[in-house]
Amino acid sequence: MPIPSGGPAVDRSLLRDDVYRRLRDAIVDGTFQPGEQLKDGELAAWLGVSRxxxxxxxLRLGASGLVVALPGRSTRVSTIDSPAVRDARDVIAAMHELAVRQTAGRLGADDIARMREANRRFAAAVDSGDIDAALDADEEIHRVPVTVLGNRAIETVLDQFDPLVRRAERLRFGRDGHASVELHTRLIELIAAGDAPGAASVAFDIWHTLPPEDRAEGT
Structure with missing residues (x-):
């Protein structure tokens, strides 16, 4: 689709990270479609920043696999490639497994309550077909243990590879995300009970519920 017209411009004082997040989110939510050419001049005008x-x-989006740059030619949004998503998913699963293993039994009551509330919102979003809300709630659930752990290396890895998987997850939640509600519930209760091995196993398995047919585009 063409560059969106109108909309609030990014404040010129925002850091590079904010520009990255705006472009990343526009790719993940489908504003920019797979194969679409991205021109830095048009993007800069849209966001109200310099090139x-x-x-x-x-460049960062290229490192994450969300765009493909052809030197001297163009930069385009990448397609949802099964092997690339599979590799990213496996790394993400390992990071969440580690975070949950190290925080099970250590999360406070407020943390557990936040995860339960996010899962309630996730279930409601799935029922209503609100994919954006479902993705937001799902991310909040999984981010709680990561945030509590405070391992910057894990956070960096997730920031790099999570968007690639989130694009594929939109397809899954658009079809049926109800199975994830129960998996989230099991995860939360095992964490609350301090069952580190059990919670870590569920955390790992959750990310492997993304079936092969949902990880490829046009297949």
Whole structure:
């Protein structure tokens, strides 16, 4: 689709990370479609910034696998490639497994309550077909143990590879995300009970519920 017209511009004082997040989210939510060409000048005008942070953001998006840059030609949104998503998913699953294993039994009552509330919102979003709300709630559930652990290395890995998997997850939640509600419930209760091995196993398995047919585009 063409660059969106109108909409609030990014404040010129925002850091490069904010430009990156805006472009990343526009790819994940489908504003920019697979195969679409991204021109730094048009993107800079849309966001209300110079071309420099846009070019830096595109480089980061390339490292995450969300865009493909052809030297001297163009930068395009990548397709949802099964092997690439599979690899990213496996890394993400391992990171969440580690975070949950190290925080099970250590999360406070407020943390557990936040996860339960996010799962309630997730269930409601799935029932209503609100994919964006479902993805937001799902991310909040899984981010609680990661945030509590405070391992910057894990956070960096997730920031790099999570968007690639989130694009594929939109397809799954668009079809049926009800099975994830029960998996989230099991995860939360095992964490609350301090069952580190059990919670870590569920955390790992959750990310492997993304079936092969949902990880490829056009298949």
């Amino acid at each position: 420099t942070p846009v070019r830096e953001a595109l």
